[in-house]
Amino acid sequence: MSDTPVIDVAELNVRYGDFHAVKDLSFQVEPGELYALLGTNGAGKTSALEVVEGHRTASSGTVRVFGRRPTDRRAVRPRTGIMLQESGFSDDLSVAESVRLVGRLSGRADDVDRLLKVVDLSHKTDTRVSQLSGGEKRRLDFATAVYGRPELIFLDEPTTGLDIQSRDALWDAVQQLREDGSTVVLTTHYLEEAQQRADRIGLMHRGVLRQQGTVSELTRALPASIQFSLPPGATTPPMHSAPVSGSTYVIETFTMQADLKKLLDWADVHAVELLGLSAAPTRLDDVFRAVGSEPSTS
Amino acid sequence: MLTLARSELVQILRNRAVLITSLLMPLAVGAFFVYSRDTFAELYGLGYIAAVVVFTIGAFSLYSTIVTTLAARRQTLFLKRLRSTAASDREILSGLVLPVTVIAVVQVALILGVFAAVSQAPADVLVLALAVVATFAMMLALGVATAGVTGSPEKAQVTTLPIALGTIGVASWVGIAGTESLTWLKRALPGGSATELVVGTWDGGLAVTESLRLLLPTVGWVVVAVWLAARFFRWEPRR
Numbered sequence: 085m086s087d088t089p090v091i092d093v094a095e096l097n098v099r100y101g102d103f104h105a106v107k108d109l110s111f112q113v114e115p116g117e118l119y120a121l122l123g124t125n126g127a128g129k130t131s132a133l134e135v136v137e138g139h140r141t142a143s144s145g146t147v148r149v150f151g152r153r154p155t156d157r158r159a160v161r162p163r164t165g166i167m168l169q170e171s172g173f174s175d176d177l178s179v180a181e182s183v184r185l186v187g188r189l190s191g192r193a194d195d196v197d198r199l200l201k202v203v204d205l206s207h208k209t210d211t212r213v214s215q216l217s218g219g220e221k222r223r224l225d226f227a228t229a230v231y232g233r234p235e236l237i238f239l240d241e242p243t244t245g246l247d248i249q250s251r252d253a254l255w256d257a258v259q260q261l262r263e264d265g266s267t268v269v270l271t272t273h274y275l276e277e278a279q280q281r282a283d284r285i286g287l288m289h290r291g292v293l294r295q296q297g298t299v300s301e302l303t304r305a306l307p308a309s310i311q312f313s314l315p316p317g318a319t320t321p322p323m324h325s326a327p328v329s330g331s332t333y334v335i336e337t338f339t340m341q342a343d344l345k346k347l348l349d350w351a352d353v354h355a356v357e358l359l360g361l362s363a364a365p366t367r368l369d370d371v372f373r374a375v376g377s378e379p380s381t382s
Numbered sequence: 383m384l385t386l387a388r389s390e391l392v393q394i395l396r397n398r399a400v401l402i403t404s405l406l407m408p409l410a411v412g413a414f415f416v417y418s419r420d421t422f423a424e425l426y427g428l429g430y431i432a433a434v435v436v437f438t439i440g441a442f443s444l445y446s447t448i449v450t451t452l453a454a455r456r457q458t459l460f461l462k463r464l465r466s467t468a469a470s471d472r473e474i475l476s477g478l479v480l481p482v483t484v485i486a487v488v489q490v491a492l493i494l495g496v497f498a499a500v501s502q503a504p505a506d507v508l509v510l511a512l513a514v515v516a517t518f519a520m521m522l523a524l525g526v527a528t529a530g531v532t533g534s535p536e537k538a539q540v541t542t543l544p545i546a547l548g549t550i551g552v553a554s555w556v557g558i559a560g561t562e563s564l565t566w567l568k569r570a571l572p573g574g575s576a577t578e579l580v581v582g583t584w585d586g587g588l589a590v591t592e593s594l595r596l597l598l599p600t601v602g603w604v605v606v607a608v609w610l611a612a613r614f615f616r617w618e619p620r621r
Binding site for chain 1: 385386392393396458459460462463464465466468469470618
């Protein structure tokens with residue numbers, strides 16, 4: 085497999101009149117990687133992705149997909165599958181007709197029946213799109229995106245409206261595609277999905293890529309937390325802590341194991357029962373909240 | 383393009399509203415004029431009937447259907463979906479308008495063919511065909527331009543009225559009153575010179591040079607309409 089990035093974005097800017105939606109965005113996506121581009125509402129990730137997908141032109145900056153301009157559809161699209169955020173299917177076509185149409189126009193070949201089986205729509209082959217539920221439309225959308233096993237797949241909010249079985253099936257299919265070498269770019273509001281699935285994550289806020297890295301790299305900068313309550317009359321534990329409400333304490337720590345041991349030793353020595361004791365690592369949600377609370381840089 | 387055109391044809395045939403209002407109604411209007419040909423021929427001549435048939439089909443079967451179809455496809459993000467494939471914008475647009483155009487051409491050929499069989503054949507079939515092609519090219523490009531300022535298929539019922547009724551009005555005015563007076567104005571209006579050309583090629587009496595001269599204003603309108611289409615057409619709904 086080539087080491088050349090599948091996606092190479094350098095100093096991308098997108099402006100709508102006076103509004104600067106994307107500011108000097110730079111990132112790369114390597115072959116076989118699952119890169120999640122996340123952001124707060126209005127962060128500019130949709131504008132950025134639309135440029136990378138070739139749906140919109142950049143105000144300035146350079147974007148290359150497979151080394152080509154993303155607007156070069158004839159060169160890029162046969163290798164790219166795009167799952168849009170919204171349906172975009174004709175109500176008057178059947179499920180199989182929709183997959184076949186988009187698939188053929190994409191310049192790839194596949195077996196429609198196989199694909200509909202993967203997304204569990206085999207029983208809806210001849211059903212008109214107008215008669216599908218929201219979740220079924222998302223699965224149809226996924227089917228068109230992965231038609232012909234493209235090398236690069238954009239998944240824009242892929243699991244919105246899906247039940248848990250459908251989500252699992254979709255992620256199984258994505259995993260299979262990744263094992264076959266596909267590169268995936270994901271946007272989602274389900275942070276736990278990004279945390280579980282992504283190799284690297286880019287976090288955007290107000291048009292700027294604020295943080296980028298693996299989940300452990302992103303969460304490393306924020307402390308984990310130990311939470312517990314003390315019975316009435318108990319003395320305050322030795323490490324730095326403050327009650328967040330009544331007798332409930334939260335200890336923020338970068339050395340979870342050592343601090344937890346210290347706390348348990350203290351409780352043992354003083355015969356204090358730590359009520360509701362819990363220890364939680366830093367989650368992507370915490371990083372996301374921290375990024376979202378940062379003031380604008382411009 | 384043919385894959386998309388085939389799919390578009392299937393969608394048109396499955397949509398009862400489009401079938402009735404845009405395809406069957408103009409066919410019925412055309413049939414009415416052919417049926418009542420003696421009455422109209424006595425008043426305005428056979429060429430007038432041919433012109434009204436061409437512009438009724440051009441305005442409704444072609445122009446209005448294109449506006450409605452493109453507005454609907456954009457509103458449902460179907461256009462965006464198509465643009466996420468390897469097809470170029472030109473291929474997408476051609477594929478979408480091809481079935482409607484073919485249906486309109488078949489309709490006009492059918493009605494004028496029957497009309498010629500029951501009344502008299504046109505004096506110059508070739509130039510008549512050129513006039514129809516130029517008229518349809520103008521209506522097609524105007525349809526794409528109007529679709530750009532039409533937010534939904536429902537709004538197409540309003541946005542198509544000025545051009546649809548306007549061109550039929552011009553055709554009727556020129557067909558009934560002729561171009562003896564206000565010659566330049568009538569020929570400059572969209573459809574004016576094309577109507578004169580259709581009337582002349584059906585009834586006879588037009589010299590080839592005069593025919594070609596009458597073709598020019600319509601070709602000019604085609605250029606203007608293509609510019610308007612390029613300027614106003616949008617692929618995605620306004621946000």
